[in-house]
Amino acid sequence: MPIERLNPMPRWSDATRYAGFIHLVEVPERLDTGMAGQVRQVLTQAEATLARMGSDKSRLLMATIYVVDAADVPALNAEWEAWLPPGCAPARACVKVALLDPAMRVEIAFVAAPGEAA
Numbered sequence: 001m002p003i004e005r006l007n008p009m010p011r012w013s014d015a016t017r018y019a020g021f022i023h024l025v026e027v028p029e030r031l032d033t034g035m036a037g038q039v040r041q042v043l044t045q046a047e048a049t050l051a052r053m054g055s056d057k058s059r060l061l062m063a064t065i066y067v068v069d070a071a072d073v074p075a076l077n078a079e080w081e082a083w084l085p086p087g088c089a090p091a092r093a094c095v096k097v098a099l100l101d102p103a104m105r106v107e108i109a110f111v112a113a114p115g116e117a118a
Contacts (some may be wrong), residue, residue: 006052015023015049020114021061022053031103035072039079039103046110054115057083060090062111064102072105 005013015024026045028038043057050056067073075092090111099107 006049015053017114018081022055022112022114023110024049024051024053025107025109027104027107031093031101035067035069035075035105036079039076042106042108043079043083046108050110050112053112055112056115058085058088059113059115060084060088060110061113063092064089064109065092065094066099066107066109068093068097068099068102068105070096076106 001019004017008016010115012025015022020113024046026042028041029045030041031038033041040045047057050059065076067076076094099105
């Protein structure tokens with residue numbers, strides 16, 4: 001079974017698809033915002049990447065969320081809940097970590113099912 005890679009680079013691809021399942025990781029592009037702004041960026045980017053891979057946020061199976069400060073989780077949850085369609089929350093883990101850039105507040109890894117037509 002072939003592996004499909006979206007924008008492969010030496011260290012990562014924007015997304016990969018294997019056996020129909022889509023894997024992607026998003027980080028905020030702009031770090032001059034607080035947690036809510038960074039989460040909005042990540043979710044907007046994820047939605048665009050999912051669309052490019054023929055899926056969407058209603059098809060999410062799993063999200064692993066990395067945060068640097070537990071105090072940011074309420075802001076994360078507010079953005080997350082506003083973004084997801086009702087009844088479509090994936091399985092989710094939220095882990096407190098130290099990210100490589102100290103200005104980065106969040107990083108999210110997603111796994112999604114293919115779109116209905118895929």
